Amino acid sequence: MSLESEAESREPVGGFLLSPLEFVTDLSTVHDVSIAGTSYHAVKYLDDVQLKCLQAGQAACQDLVPFLDQNQLISAQPYRMNPYAVEQNQRLPFFTSGLDGPFDLSRERRWQARISFGWQLASTHQLFAGFDFARFDTRRYAAPRSIAAVDINAYAEQPRRTGAYIEDQVQLGSVELTAGARLDRLDSRASYPVVPGRISSITDPIAVSGTDTFRLAPFDPANPTANFQPASAHTTVSPQLRMRVDAWPGGTVRFTAGRQARIPGFESLFAFKNTDLSQASRNVAYGRDIALGHTDLLELGAHIAMGEDRNTFADVALYSQSLSGDAIRLEQFADPGAGGVLGYWRVFTTADRGKVSGIDAMLERRFSDVVTGTVSVSHQGGSALDGPRTFASGSVGVRWGNRAPLGAVLANTDVFPIFRFSTNRHYTLQRNSGAGLTIGQDADPIESENSSTLALFKTLDIRITRSFPMGRVGGAVFVESTNLFNWTNLTDIFTETGEVTNDLHRARWVDEQVAQLEAEASQNGLRVTLPGTGEPAVDLRSPGVCTGWSSRTGNGAGGPADCVLLQRAERRFGNADGLFTRSEYSTSFGAWYDLANAPYRFYGPGRRVRLGVELSF
Numbered sequence: 001m002s003l004e005s006e007a008e009s010r011e012p013v014g015g016f017l018l019s020p021l022e023f024v025t026d027l028s029t030v031h032d033v034s035i036a037g038t039s040y041h042a043v044k045y046l047d048d049v050q051l052k053c054l055q056a057g058q059a060a061c062q063d064l065v066p067f068l069d070q071n072q073l074i075s076a077q078p079y080r081m082n083p084y085a086v087e088q089n090q091r092l093p094f095f096t097s098g099l100d101g102p103f104d105l106s107r108e109r110r111w112q113a114r115i116s117f118g119w120q121l122a123s124t125h126q127l128f129a130g131f132d133f134a135r136f137d138t139r140r141y142a143a144p145r146s147i148a149a150v151d152i153n154a155y156a157e158q159p160r161r162t163g164a165y166i167e168d169q170v171q172l173g174s175v176e177l178t179a180g181a182r183l184d185r186l187d188s189r190a191s192y193p194v195v196p197g198r199i200s201s202i203t204d205p206i207a208v209s210g211t212d213t214f215r216l217a218p219f220d221p222a223n224p225t226a227n228f229q230p231a232s233a234h235t236t237v238s239p240q241l242r243m244r245v246d247a248w249p250g251g252t253v254r255f256t257a258g259r260q261a262r263i264p265g266f267e268s269l270f271a272f273k274n275t276d277l278s279q280a281s282r283n284v285a286y287g288r289d290i291a292l293g294h295t296d297l298l299e300l301g302a303h304i305a306m307g308e309d310r311n312t313f314a315d316v317a318l319y320s321q322s323l324s325g326d327a328i329r330l331e332q333f334a335d336p337g338a339g340g341v342l343g344y345w346r347v348f349t350t351a352d353r354g355k356v357s358g359i360d361a362m363l364e365r366r367f368s369d370v371v372t373g374t375v376s377v378s379h380q381g382g383s384a385l386d387g388p389r390t391f392a393s394g395s396v397g398v399r400w401g402n403r404a405p406l407g408a409v410l411a412n413t414d415v416f417p418i419f420r421f422s423t424n425r426h427y428t429l430q431r432n433s434g435a436g437l438t439i440g441q442d443a444d445p446i447e448s449e450n451s452s453t454l455a456l457f458k459t460l461d462i463r464i465t466r467s468f469p470m471g472r473v474g475g476a477v478f479v480e481s482t483n484l485f486n487w488t489n490l491t492d493i494f495t496e497t498g499e500v501t502n503d504l505h506r507a508r509w510v511d512e513q514v515a516q517l518e519a520e521a522s523q524n525g526l527r528v529t530l531p532g533t534g535e536p537a538v539d540l541r542s543p544g545v546c547t548g549w550s551s552r553t554g555n556g557a558g559g560p561a562d563c564v565l566l567q568r569a570e571r572r573f574g575n576a577d578g579l580f581t582r583s584e585y586s587t588s589f590g591a592w593y594d595l596a597n598a599p600y601r602f603y604g605p606g607r608r609v610r611l612g613v614e615l616s617f
Contacts, residue, residue, distance in 0.1 A: 025066045025103055025146070033063040036221040045105050046139040046156065052224060054154050055274050057200030060221035064149035066103070073147055074100050080562045084592035085569035085585070087516050087562075091509060104142035111135045124171035128180075134161045138266050151280050155270035155287075159188045161263060174246040184261040185235045186292055188269050191228035195333045196286035196345050197277030199224060207336040216336055231289035236261050238294065250305035262293035268326035268348040277337060285328045285346040293325030293350050311366040316359070323353040323384050354383035372397040387426035387450045394419045417462040417484075424454035424490065432496035434504035436597070439492050452498065454490045457604070459483045465614075474616035481609045489604035500599035506590065513589040514582065520562070524549055530581065538585070540567050541578030 001009075005022035012018075030042040033049055035056050043049045043063075053061035067073055080087055116130035141154040167180035193199050194207045194214045200221070207214045207227075216227045240258030247253045271287040272280060301317030326348050335343045358380035365373050373396045381388040395418035429452055430437050431444040463480040483489075494502040521527035521538040528539045539545075546563035566580060573591070574584035 025105075027105055027107065029066070031063060031066075034061065036060045038222075045141040046107055048156055050141060051154055051156050051274060054152055055199055055224035055276075056221035057219075057224075057276050058149050058279060059200065062149075064152060065143050065146050067100075067147045068149060070147050079558060080565040080569075082565075082592070083569070083572065084588045085517075085562075085566045086513060086589060086592045089512070091512070100145050100147045102142065102144045103146045104140070106138075106140040106142070108139070109137040126169045128165075128167040128169070130165050132163045136160070136266075138270075140266075140270075149279055151272075151284055152275055153272050153284075154274055155190075155266075157188065157190050157266070157270055159186065159190070159266075159269070161186050176244040178240075178242040178244075180240050182238045182240070182261070183235065184238065184263070184292060185233060186263060187233035188231045188289065190270060190273070190289070191225060191230045192273055192287075192289055193228055195336055196288065196347055197272070197275065197280060198335065198337045199227070199274070199276040201276050201278040201337040202227070203338070204336045204340045206340055207334060234291045236292045236294060247302075250310060251302065253302045254300070256297060256299040258297055260295045260297065262295055262323075262325040264290055264293065264326040264348070264350075271348065283346070285348055288347050288349065290326060290348060291350045293323070293353075295324070296322040313362075313364045315362045317361075318357075318359050320355065320357040321382075321384075322355050324350065325353055327351040327353055354385075356380055356382040356384045358382075370398060387453070389423050391422040392420070412467040414465045414467075415462070416464075417460065419458075419460045421456050421458035424457045425492075426450035426453050427493065427495050428452065429498060430495045432502070432504055434502070434508040435496065436502055436505040437495050439495060441495070452495075454493060457489045458487055459489070460485055460487075470615075472617075474614075476614045477612070478614065479609070479611050481607060483605060483607050486607040488606075490602055491604050492602045500602045501597075506593050506597070509593050510586055510589045514586060517566075517585060518582075520558075528579075530579070536582045538566065538580040539578070540570060540580055 002022045002024055008019075009017060009021060025045070027044065027046065030044055033040045033043045033053050035049075035053055040049045050063075053063055058064065062068060112132070112134045114130065114132040116128065119127045121127055136157075136159050138159070139156045141152070143152045144150070162185045163182060165180060165182040167178060169176065169178045194216065198207070200219050202216055202219050205216050205218075207216055214227075214229075220226060238259040238261050240256070240260075242254065242256045242258075244252055244254045267287065268290060269287045272284050273287045275284075297319065298321075299317055299319040301315065301319075304314045306312040306314065327350075328346055329349045329351060330344045331347050331349065332342055332344055334340045358378060360376070360378045362374065362376040364375075367373065373394070375394045376392065378391040379388065380390075395416065398413075398415035425439055427439045428442060428445045428449050429447050430442065431446050433444065435441075435443060437443055459482065461480070461482045462484055463478060465476050465478040467474070467476045469475075490500070493500060494505070496502055496505070517538065518527055518536060526539045526545065528537050529535070530537055540563065546560045546567070549560050549563035550558070566585075567578070569588050570576065570578065570580040570584060573588040574580055
């Protein structure tokens with residue numbers, strides 16, 4: 001964010017920002033780009049010229065990120081440049097200031113058209129058909145660091161999706177049968193390197209991808225996509241059969257069997273496709289030309305109206321889904337950037353993603369034309385999930401008309417509270433070595449995989465809306481709250497303790513910082529032992545003591561700046577006598593740990609309340 005915008009946003013009027021935030025780099029930012037000696041002016045980061053710069057590689061184009069190699073902007077500075085005098089390390093770097101964080105610019109435009117037809121062939125026979133079309137213009141330019149040209153994910157593509165369907169519906173007494181089919185076609189209109197990530201760093205003219213062998217042209221930064229291959233369009237047909245039976249008065253039974261196409265996401269298709277492996281790590285997953293996935297669905301359900309007034313409804317459904325779609329897999333290629341040696345890449349592909357089965361149940365009661373209550377429960381399990389999950393929710397809808405005795409006060413008022421709870425994330429307890437592991441990080445498990453589960457996730461949300469007429473303009477005021485009762489919900493945990501704290505992890509980090517400081521003080525001849533107590537301390541009292549301060553051996557940074565920052569931390573966390581004792585700097589270092597690992601980072605959002613006005617024209 002720009003300095004001016006940051007200053008203006010500190011005290012928003014009534015908590016509302018009326019003008020948009022301004023950023024140093026955004027969609028409108030322009031800069032000059034030079035590709036192999038050819039200059040381009042006023043280039044935006046989502047322009048085709050910027051994409052060509054990335055494809056040409058850093059040897060031919062340096063203008064890849066906003067602040068390339070400006071290391072003075074590194075957030076974790078190589079000094080104790082923070083209020084706690086913490087020395088930077090990889091375990092818990094202290095991000096003081098700077099612009100080396102990620103930046104991600106994206107834009108998507110889409111045009112869609114649908115047309116459908118229906119024919120009444122007979123009183124019990126109908127035929128439907130339709131066509132839909134979607135055209136996209138999707139662009140992205142993202143880098144994990146705005147000062148380094150590594151792992152840049154950029155693309156500018158215009159995929160198209162088309163679909164057509166036909167559906168035949170027949171009523172045979174109490175049985176309704178519907179049979180149909182849908183055709184989906186995706187044309188990414190993209191081209192890809194023969195081998196993922198080998199664009200500019202080609203040293204061998206032969207490449208092997210799958211069963212195909214390609215002879216590659218020498219790389220030309222003026223034509224960086226010369227060795228790209230166009231993608232194919234992919235088509236799939238999805239049949240479907242539905243049956244509904246009026247089994248008894250007020251009760252229907254339904255059965256569905258069919259397939260639904262799963263369109264790959266744009267990241268699965270285009271991620272890092274324009275980034276050379278010389279500027280990316282092997283950990284990134286490359287987008288590829290992949291086929292459409294699908295979901296095979298079987299469902300059996302019933303809908304029941306109960307009671308003489310038929311104001312109570314129940315709906316139950318059993319289902320099973322087999323999923324196929326985009327996923328990340330390791331694939332092998334003959335590497336034209338390493339003499340044709342076989343190597344493995346992480347790439348997106350279409351793969352079997354397992355099964356999901358479950359049961360959904362819903363009960364709805366219309367108590368009157370004012371109050372309606374609903375309770376629903378879902379349970380899921382299967383190989384596509386990391387463990388069984390159960391969800392439940394309940395809601396009450398209240399809408400007053402002009403009825404006594406509260407009609408005048410609550411007329412045109414809607415009250416909609418909804419209660420939700422669900423089983424939470426599964427995890428595996430680890431042996432506590434003080435590594436600070438959280439969910440998804442495994443080292444030394446002490447139980448079967450995913451045997452533990454976080455506490456139930458629960459919220460109560462509510463929205464109250466009061467509508468009022470304004471001639472031809474409709475208006476409403478509303479108040480809404482999420483997590484109204486401010487319930488605490490865990491989203492993560494230290495898997496070495498099963499808690500939101502890990503004392504061993506804290507102790508290891510503080511002890512490491514203490515050892516570093518005491519070694520540095522000894523190196524500078526300023527480590528002392530307090531008489532009487534025997535407590536170690538760093539003596540920072542002498543005038544000019546920081547002049548000759550040298551950094552810890554091997555650190556390569558520090559010097560007098562570190563000494564001055566230690567003096568300031570001693571005044572902040574000690575008694576300002578110039579003797580920085582072990583108890584004082586342990587407190588200082590511990591305060592930083594408590595900030596970086598505060599339990600709040602493991603919790604979901606608390607209560608939020610929003611007031612607003614709606615106008616409709």
